[in-house]
Amino acid sequence: MASIQDVILGQNVIWKKEEIEMDILTVNNMGISFDSRTKKGEKVKILQDINLSIEEGEILALVGESGCGKTTLGKAMVGIHKPTTGTICYKGKDIYALDKKEFMNYRLGVQMVHQDSFAALNPNRTIFQSLSLPLLHNKIAKNKKDAEVILNEYFTEVGLTPPEQFLYKYPHQLSGGQRQRILLARALSVKPRVIVADEPVSMVDVSLRIALIDLMTRMNQKYHISFVYITHDLATARYVAKDGRLAVMYLGKIVEMNNIREAIDNPKHPYFQALIAAVPSHIGMGKSEMKDLPLRSLDMPSVNNPPSGCSFHTRCPYYKEICMKESPKLRDYKGGMIACHLVEEIEEDRKLI
Amino acid sequence: MENIRDNVIIEVKDLSIDFKVERGVLRACDHTSFDIYRNETIAIIGESGSGKSTLCSGILNMVNVPGKVSSGSVTYYSDYQHAKVDILKMKPQQETEFRWKEISTVFQAAQNALNPVLKIKDHFYETILTHEPDAKQEDMDEKIKKVLGYVRLDTAVMEYYPHHLSGGMKQRVLIALSLVLDPKVIILDEPTTALDVVTQYYILQLLSNIQKGFKITMVFLTHDIAVVSNIADRIAVMYGGEIVEYGRTEDVLGNPSHPYTKGLVDAIPTLHDDVTQRKAIHGTPPDLTKNFEYCKFKERCPVYKEGKCAADYEKTRKMYRTGDGKYTRCYTWAERHLEKGGD
Numbered sequence: 001m002a003s004i005q006d007v008i009l010g011q012n013v014i015w016k017k018e019e020i021e022m023d024i025l026t027v028n029n030m031g032i033s034f035d036s037r038t039k040k041g042e043k044v045k046i047l048q049d050i051n052l053s054i055e056e057g058e059i060l061a062l063v064g065e066s067g068c069g070k071t072t073l074g075k076a077m078v079g080i081h082k083p084t085t086g087t088i089c090y091k092g093k094d095i096y097a098l099d100k101k102e103f104m105n106y107r108l109g110v111q112m113v114h115q116d117s118f119a120a121l122n123p124n125r126t127i128f129q130s131l132s133l134p135l136l137h138n139k140i141a142k143n144k145k146d147a148e149v150i151l152n153e154y155f156t157e158v159g160l161t162p163p164e165q166f167l168y169k170y171p172h173q174l175s176g177g178q179r180q181r182i183l184l185a186r187a188l189s190v191k192p193r194v195i196v197a198d199e200p201v202s203m204v205d206v207s208l209r210i211a212l213i214d215l216m217t218r219m220n221q222k223y224h225i226s227f228v229y230i231t232h233d234l235a236t237a238r239y240v241a242k243d244g245r246l247a248v249m250y251l252g253k254i255v256e257m258n259n260i261r262e263a264i265d266n267p268k269h270p271y272f273q274a275l276i277a278a279v280p281s282h283i284g285m286g287k288s289e290m291k292d293l294p295l296r297s298l299d300m301p302s303v304n305n306p307p308s309g310c311s312f313h314t315r316c317p318y319y320k321e322i323c324m325k326e327s328p329k330l331r332d333y334k335g336g337m338i339a340c341h342l343v344e345e346i347e348e349d350r351k352l353i
Numbered sequence: 354m355e356n357i358r359d360n361v362i363i364e365v366k367d368l369s370i371d372f373k374v375e376r377g378v379l380r381a382c383d384h385t386s387f388d389i390y391r392n393e394t395i396a397i398i399g400e401s402g403s404g405k406s407t408l409c410s411g412i413l414n415m416v417n418v419p420g421k422v423s424s425g426s427v428t429y430y431s432d433y434q435h436a437k438v439d440i441l442k443m444k445p446q447q448e449t450e451f452r453w454k455e456i457s458t459v460f461q462a463a464q465n466a467l468n469p470v471l472k473i474k475d476h477f478y479e480t481i482l483t484h485e486p487d488a489k490q491e492d493m494d495e496k497i498k499k500v501l502g503y504v505r506l507d508t509a510v511m512e513y514y515p516h517h518l519s520g521g522m523k524q525r526v527l528i529a530l531s532l533v534l535d536p537k538v539i540i541l542d543e544p545t546t547a548l549d550v551v552t553q554y555y556i557l558q559l560l561s562n563i564q565k566g567f568k569i570t571m572v573f574l575t576h577d578i579a580v581v582s583n584i585a586d587r588i589a590v591m592y593g594g595e596i597v598e599y600g601r602t603e604d605v606l607g608n609p610s611h612p613y614t615k616g617l618v619d620a621i622p623t624l625h626d627d628v629t630q631r632k633a634i635h636g637t638p639p640d641l642t643k644n645f646e647y648c649k650f651k652e653r654c655p656v657y658k659e660g661k662c663a664a665d666y667e668k669t670r671k672m673y674r675t676g677d678g679k680y681t682r683c684y685t686w687a688e689r690h691l692e693k694g695g696d
Contacts, residue, residue, distance in 0.1 A: 206400070206620060210620045238628065278553065278554035
């Protein structure tokens with residue numbers, strides 16, 4: 001068993017050199033289609049042309065409205081959904097072309113933290129029963145006693161002290177915040193390189209959110225684990241990925257990607273501009289007028305029948321003829337990536353206001 | 354202040370609600386007193402388990418077994434002539450007439466509040482017919498179309514079943530349903546949780562316009578300060594079954610006078626603040642089954658930890674004035690405010 005000590009020591013761990021220089025997880029031209037529920041034999045494109053790379057130790061925030069495919073993308077990254085087109089590579093190798101041992105290695109290396117902490121734990125088992133299973137199965141722990149020692153250390157790490165008080169409880173005996181910490185400890189206990197966190201704090205009380213987010217950032221710095229933080233809450237995304245990147249998704253495509261500060265302070269895609277405008281700001285300034293959002297319609301089009309051309313044109317206040325015909329490609333623009341035909345014009349427009 | 358008295362629409366006095374649980378008696382609402390003014394938007398904020406939904410069920414006299422109202426009264430002033438009703442002592446028949454006509458509610462989790470086997474229009478018919486058994490079909494349809502228009506829904510949704518609608522649309526149907534009998538007060542329990550930011554913004558904008566347009570009193574129950582800070586006139590903060598601070602929104606959030614409110618304001622990340630300034634409130638909410646000997650916020654209170662407060666329980670039994678219409682339960686902060694020469 002690799003000693004837990006070298007992981008606990010954190011910054012002293014020496015990663016192999018070639019691993020540091022490589023993107024740990026890359027998604028190349030990926031698309032996922034599901035069978036249509038209403039029309040037999042037809043496919044619904046959930047994700048299209050996704051290109052992403054997650055570097056060692058970085059935090060990437062993935063934001064978008066519900067139904068935009070962000071969770072599907074997260075699940076594809078951990079190997080739950082298989083891409084219909086394109087590939088997902090772990091340490092440079094296609095995960096569906098790995099041999100058995102390498103695949104297990106990938107499975108351990110990429111972990112997920114779920115949104116609903118109650119559903120993610122077996123209600124009939126104690127926390128210890130649930131969490132010791134992966135350790136024993138993957139021979140990280142030799143026996144139950146060993147597993148207990150390891151879990152004790154991780155529980156202390158995520159702030160569940162004393163650990164004995166939590167290990168032998170059932171999920172329903174714990175609060176939402178505590179369960180979320182347990183999920184994080186579970187993910188950490190197999191020493192992953194990437195953690196995909198799907199809305200980990202959306203079901204936790206406001207006063208406890210910051211503590212959980214801080215915990216994730218600390219784990220990121222200490223163990224050099226990359227995080228993919230999936231959320232619809234821009235304010236927490238900005239908080240988690242302080243120095244990381246942000247990818248904005250709309251109807252199964254990435255429409256904007258940039259350094260998170262630049263992206264939020266200076267949104268370029270018209271969809272992202274509307275999202276930013278919808279986030280409540282100015283706490284403590286009292287009642288104020290609520291302006292109309294820069295959107296033509298409230299409802300997102302159905303993925304079963306996506307609009308032609310740019311999928312955002314039905315809601316875009318700036319749309320032109322080209323937007324109805326041609327789907328924009330994600331291209332480099334001023335340090336970031338934008339999928340919009342009119343981004344230059346829109347920026348000029350906004351300057352004038 | 355006679356003019357403010359006149360403006361009170363609901364007066365909650367010393368309301369306590371107890372739940373019998375295995376471990377003993379859980380007091381989810383602990384001697385709460387406050388007023389709701391006519392035509393205002395008031396937000397009651399607090400974490401889950403702080404008692405805000407219980408308080409609201411008390412206002413509607415909907416406390417169910419094992420819950421029991423153990424003290425206090427809720428008075429409803431039906432118009433400016435001081436015709437008052439004691440909500441908690443209403444007879445069942447009176448209650449049926451009163452509910453929805455005077456006070457209506459938008460329940461939490463819109464996904465589950467509609468009957469899956471009834472068409473949207475049947476929900477409206479049912480509500481109207483309970484109050485006006487002789488209502489004509491055409492009149493009802495006209496009314497339904499009107500309220501659906503308020504929430505900017507197409508009249509075609511009348512023929513739909515709930516599963517045809519998205520979360521945001523269901524929420525709007527429920528808001529329309531709450532408006533159908535022209536109530537004076539609407540209580541909204543977490544009206545935007547589980548909705549996307551864009552939909553959330555849209556619904557808040559809608560509610561704010563309805564409030565202005567129809568002069569309806571709105572009571573928001575939420576855990577999300579950011580959501581209500583732009584639309585509420587006043588805010589009441591609940592902690593451990595008690596209101597710990599209330600006052601005008603800008604006063605309470607801009608200059609909190611209770612350490613819990615201060616902690617909440619500091620804990621919420623926003624889009625343009627300094628990320629290093631955010632900090633969590635440590636600890637967990639109190640167990641409401643136990644008998645308190647100290648201030649309920651003691652375990653989590655930074656002022657107590659610094660040794661600057663004795664957390665005297667008796668002293669937290671009343672509220673202290675720290676400004677115009679602003680009250681706090683924290684006596685230490687109130688004293689500090691007085692020392693500084695506050696008004």
